[in-house]
Amino acid sequence: MLGKFYIMGVGPGDPKLLTIKAYEILQKAAVVAIPYSKQEKDSVAFNIVKEYVPPSCQILSLLMPMTRNQELLKKAWQEAAAQVAAPLKKGLDVVFITIGDPAIYSTGMYIYQELKTLVSELRCETVPGITSFTASAASLNLPLALGTEPLLVVPHVVSKERLKGILAQYPNVVLLKVTANFPEIVTGLEEMGLLNKAVFVSRCGQAGEFISFDLKSLDPRSLDYLSLVIIRKEGVR
Amino acid sequence: MLGKFYIMGVGPGDPKLLTIKAYEILQKAAVVAIPYSKQEKDSVAFNIVKEYVPPSCQILSLLMPMTRNQELLKKAWQEAAAQVAAPLKKGLDVVFITIGDPAIYSTGMYIYQELKTLVSELRCETVPGITSFTASAASLNLPLALGTEPLLVVPHVVSKERLKGILAQYPNVVLLKVTANFPEIVTGLEEMGLLNKAVFVSRCGQAGEFISFDLKSLDPRSLDYLSLVIIRKEGVR
Numbered sequence: 001m002l003g004k005f006y007i008m009g010v011g012p013g014d015p016k017l018l019t020i021k022a023y024e025i026l027q028k029a030a031v032v033a034i035p036y037s038k039q040e041k042d043s044v045a046f047n048i049v050k051e052y053v054p055p056s057c058q059i060l061s062l063l064m065p066m067t068r069n070q071e072l073l074k075k076a077w078q079e080a081a082a083q084v085a086a087p088l089k090k091g092l093d094v095v096f097i098t099i100g101d102p103a104i105y106s107t108g109m110y111i112y113q114e115l116k117t118l119v120s121e122l123r124c125e126t127v128p129g130i131t132s133f134t135a136s137a138a139s140l141n142l143p144l145a146l147g148t149e150p151l152l153v154v155p156h157v158v159s160k161e162r163l164k165g166i167l168a169q170y171p172n173v174v175l176l177k178v179t180a181n182f183p184e185i186v187t188g189l190e191e192m193g194l195l196n197k198a199v200f201v202s203r204c205g206q207a208g209e210f211i212s213f214d215l216k217s218l219d220p221r222s223l224d225y226l227s228l229v230i231i232r233k234e235g236v237r
Numbered sequence: 238m239l240g241k242f243y244i245m246g247v248g249p250g251d252p253k254l255l256t257i258k259a260y261e262i263l264q265k266a267a268v269v270a271i272p273y274s275k276q277e278k279d280s281v282a283f284n285i286v287k288e289y290v291p292p293s294c295q296i297l298s299l300l301m302p303m304t305r306n307q308e309l310l311k312k313a314w315q316e317a318a319a320q321v322a323a324p325l326k327k328g329l330d331v332v333f334i335t336i337g338d339p340a341i342y343s344t345g346m347y348i349y350q351e352l353k354t355l356v357s358e359l360r361c362e363t364v365p366g367i368t369s370f371t372a373s374a375a376s377l378n379l380p381l382a383l384g385t386e387p388l389l390v391v392p393h394v395v396s397k398e399r400l401k402g403i404l405a406q407y408p409n410v411v412l413l414k415v416t417a418n419f420p421e422i423v424t425g426l427e428e429m430g431l432l433n434k435a436v437f438v439s440r441c442g443q444a445g446e447f448i449s450f451d452l453k454s455l456d457p458r459s460l461d462y463l464s465l466v467i468i469r470k471e472g473v474r
Contacts, residue, residue, distance in 0.1 A: 103374035137340035
C-alpha cells in the first residue's frame, strides 16, 4: 500500500507548541521531509521537531531556492515532489514539516499539488499548527481581534500607500515578512499616527525571540526574516 | 504568592489538537475555569480537555450570557473576573480554557482586562491554540493563503452588500459565525459567481464535523453555531 503524505505544521518555534497529534505522528514517522535553502545554515522547522523524531527516521532534505522566480520555484516543487513520491511508493509515510501552519503561506501546499500529478490515489493528511501571529499575540497577552472586528493578515506589503489603504480600512492587521520593506512600514504607520499601536515580534518562541514596541528604533538591516508586525488600533499593550 | 492566570486555547474540537504545552499545564492545574451559557447543554471547551484534567482539579463555571448587550456582558466579565481572582489570591493557578485560540475572538481577553483591575501584579500567560479556520483548512488539505495573497477573517457579516464589498477586494476570506445571516451569505456568493469557490465547515474535529461544498443545499435553521465558510477564489477543492 502507498504511504501517506503528511503536511505538518510545527508551530513558530517552541517545540512545546507542537500539537499532541503532530507529536504522535512524528514518533511513528518513517521519513521526515524538510525544506531548506542554501542560504540557511540550519532548518528552523527541523530544529523545532528534532527532539521528537526517532533516530531510525530517514531525513529527506528538499532544496527550496530563495527566489520569487516562478519557473525556478515550480521546478523546485516538482523535484521535491519526486523525492517525496519515491518513499511513498515504497509504502513509507512521509511527514513534510512546515513552520507555523500549513494553510498559511506554506510550501507544503505547492509540493502537494505537484505530488498529486505524480502519485495516483495519493493519501494526504494536513496537520494544523500554531501560527506565528497567534503565538506572537499570546506572548503579549494581546487579542488580535475581538467581537465583530475583522482581522487582516498581509504578507509582503510592498508600498507605504498600500499599507495606509489597509490601515484606513481595518482595525486589526498582521503584517508578515516585513523585513524587505520595513522603512516603508514604519513611515506608513507614522503618517497614520499608528506607530504606538504597533508591535514588532521576531522568532516568537525561539531562542532569539525579540519584541519591540518602538519600531522606529529598529535597524532594518538587522531584522530577522521570521518577523511580523501586529497593528491593533485599540492598542497593543 | 499569587497564582498564575492562564488563558488557554484548546483548539477547535479534537483533543489531539491541544499543544504539548497546554497539555502539560492542564496536568498540573489547580483550577480550570470554563465559560458556559444557560443555553448550552454542555461546554465544548471542557469536552475537549476533560481527559487531560486531573480529578483533583477544581472546576470553576463562569456564566456568560449569549447576548450582544454590552452592559450585561461587561457585568458577566466582571463577575467572572471576581470568581477567578479568589483562587489566584489563595496562590492557586487558574486555567481559563477557550475553544480555538485566545487571540481570535475569545472571552478570555475581556476577563483578563477585568482581572487586571482586581488583582495587582497579576501574572498572566496566554497559551495559543489551533484556530477553527486553520483546522478546517487542514481537514480539506486546502491553503487559506499562498505567496503574497492576503487573508481576511470576518465574524458576523451582517449584510450581503458588505460581503460583496469584501469579496471584490480579497482573494481569500474566512467568515466566522455565519449562522445568523446564512441566506445573505449564500445570495452574496451567488451574485458574485463565487458559490463554487466556497466551502462550509461546522464542528471541525468534533464528533459532529460536517463539510459541504454545496452551500445552497443547506438549511439555515439547522446549522450549528460553530460554523464557518472559507472562500478561496483559486478554488476550494
